[in-house]
Amino acid sequence: MWADILAWLNLALRWFHVTAGIAWIGSSFYFMWLDAHLKPNPKAPKGVYGELWAVHGGGFYHKQKYTVAPADLPDDLHWFKWEAYTTWITGFLLLTVIYYAGAGVYLVDPAKADLEPWQAVLIGLGFLGGGWLVYDGLCRSPLGKRNLPFGVVWFAMLVAACWALTRLFNDRGAFIHVGAMIGTVMVANVFLIIIPNQRKVVAAMLAGEAPNPALGLQAKQRSVHNNYMTLPVLFLMVSNHYPMVVSSPINWILLGGIGGSGWVIRHFFNLKNTGQTKPMVLVNGVMIFIAVIIAAEATKPKPTASKGEVHFAQVQAIVSTHCVMCHSATPTHAGFTAPPNGVSFDSPDLIRKYAPRIEERAVTTDSMPLGNETHMAPAERQMLGQWIKSGAKLDTASQ
Numbered sequence: 001m002w003a004d005i006l007a008w009l010n011l012a013l014r015w016f017h018v019t020a021g022i023a024w025i026g027s028s029f030y031f032m033w034l035d036a037h038l039k040p041n042p043k044a045p046k047g048v049y050g051e052l053w054a055v056h057g058g059g060f061y062h063k064q065k066y067t068v069a070p071a072d073l074p075d076d077l078h079w080f081k082w083e084a085y086t087t088w089i090t091g092f093l094l095l096t097v098i099y100y101a102g103a104g105v106y107l108v109d110p111a112k113a114d115l116e117p118w119q120a121v122l123i124g125l126g127f128l129g130g131g132w133l134v135y136d137g138l139c140r141s142p143l144g145k146r147n148l149p150f151g152v153v154w155f156a157m158l159v160a161a162c163w164a165l166t167r168l169f170n171d172r173g174a175f176i177h178v179g180a181m182i183g184t185v186m187v188a189n190v191f192l193i194i195i196p197n198q199r200k201v202v203a204a205m206l207a208g209e210a211p212n213p214a215l216g217l218q219a220k221q222r223s224v225h226n227n228y229m230t231l232p233v234l235f236l237m238v239s240n241h242y243p244m245v246v247s248s249p250i251n252w253i254l255l256g257g258i259g260g261s262g263w264v265i266r267h268f269f270n271l272k273n274t275g276q277t278k279p280m281v282l283v284n285g286v287m288i289f290i291a292v293i294i295a296a297e298a299t300k301p302k303p304t305a306s307k308g309e310v311h312f313a314q315v316q317a318i319v320s321t322h323c324v325m326c327h328s329a330t331p332t333h334a335g336f337t338a339p340p341n342g343v344s345f346d347s348p349d350l351i352r353k354y355a356p357r358i359e360e361r362a363v364t365t366d367s368m369p370l371g372n373e374t375h376m377a378p379a380e381r382q383m384l385g386q387w388i389k390s391g392a393k394l395d396t397a398s399q
């Protein structure tokens with residue numbers, strides 16, 4: 001019953017989270033684009049820094065940006081904030097429902113650190129809060145005034161966090177925490193800096209005082225940071241579909257590469273929006289991505305062939321010990337009511353049918369069994385690999 005409730009909660013929250021995230025990132029991309037395309041117009045009202053005409057959905061839009069604020073504030077002012085808040089709230093609940101409620105399986109990897117589930121949860125929360133403290137401290141330090149050095153240092157910190165997390169948690173739990181850390185920084189930027197600063201500007205205006213331009217500059221800086229963090233965070237959110245990255249022995253380096261390539265590609269588009277088309281920047285972003293592919297393939301662990309023939313009975317024994325409690329039409333593992341991703345190993349034919357996927361998840365990578373709760377040994381992985389390599393035959397005795 002409890003497992004069913006969690007599964008439905010997972011569905012509802014994920015649906016909401018993805019929708020809110022699209023709304024947030026969509027508006028963030030739109031405003032970055034808009035800012036870059038504003039053109040000055042001498043005939044525009046006083047205080048207008050730039051304007052833009054656009055056509056969309058059967059109508060014409062005329063946008064004008066006042067750099068500090070217009071002389072008279074309209075009564076009805078739209079604040080873009082709930083897109084960000086709901087993305088974080090639903091994301092945090094999702095993290096709780098999957099990774100914290102199931103910390104024993106989804107976070108802990110006894111081969112890395114033999115944590116109690118509650119310890120793993122505290123460490124996870126510590127990274128989310130700690131990430132913001134470090135980031136905000138860096139922004140306020142002299143480094144925060146220089147975009148490129150700041151970006152490089154913050155990027156290095158994130159890669160270091162990924163390295164540390166991949167020593168503490170299973171790979172998947174580590175990756176989702178790096179994503180959640182960046183997401184938390186992005187939302188805290190909105191909640192603690194951008195929106196309060198805008199409120200102060202509005203309050204000053206209403207009091208008839210000149211608003212402090214530094215407030216607007218600080219908000220703009222944080223919003224630019226958020227823009228550069230978008231592509232890496234999006235990769236992290238879908239990363240658990242890609243065991244060749246997440247379960248690689250150099251996963252934290254690969255993540256640094258993919259994050260860096262997202263960052264550079266975003267930079268290309270930001271430059272392009274301001275009229276500077278620099279194709280080499282895009283080429284560099286793509287090259288970094290290709291370097292990631294080469295590094296991942298070159299360091300892929302080769303399953304060392306185990307000696308002698310492996311009989312199906314041995315394979316079935318391994319699968320029964322390490323997989324079937326989850327991958328069955330009637331799972332016995334707490335928290336599972338249906339075979340994960342519809343993949344069950346209840347019969348010899350099913351094991352044979354899924355052999356290539358078993359190889360991908362339990363031989364070339366160790367992303368299965370989830371959390372390696374059952375301490376599956378490397379020798380057992382080699383046996384599976386050997387069996388698959390020699391044709392995944394059900395009955396070796398008769399051949």
Ligand code: HEC
Pocket residue numbers: 105240319322323324325326327333340341343354357358361362368369370376
């Ligand atoms: C504690 C439960 C659990 C155990 C034990 C477990 N798995 Fe999984 N498995 C999952 C979950 C949850 C997913 C879906 C999430 C994912 O893809 O990471 C999954 C996904 C998979 C997939 C991907 C299916 C697809 O869509 O391609 C394969 C293959 C797989 N497991 C194989 C195995 C093998 C082989 C073992 C035993 C060596 C094993 N699993 C043990 C929970 C488990």
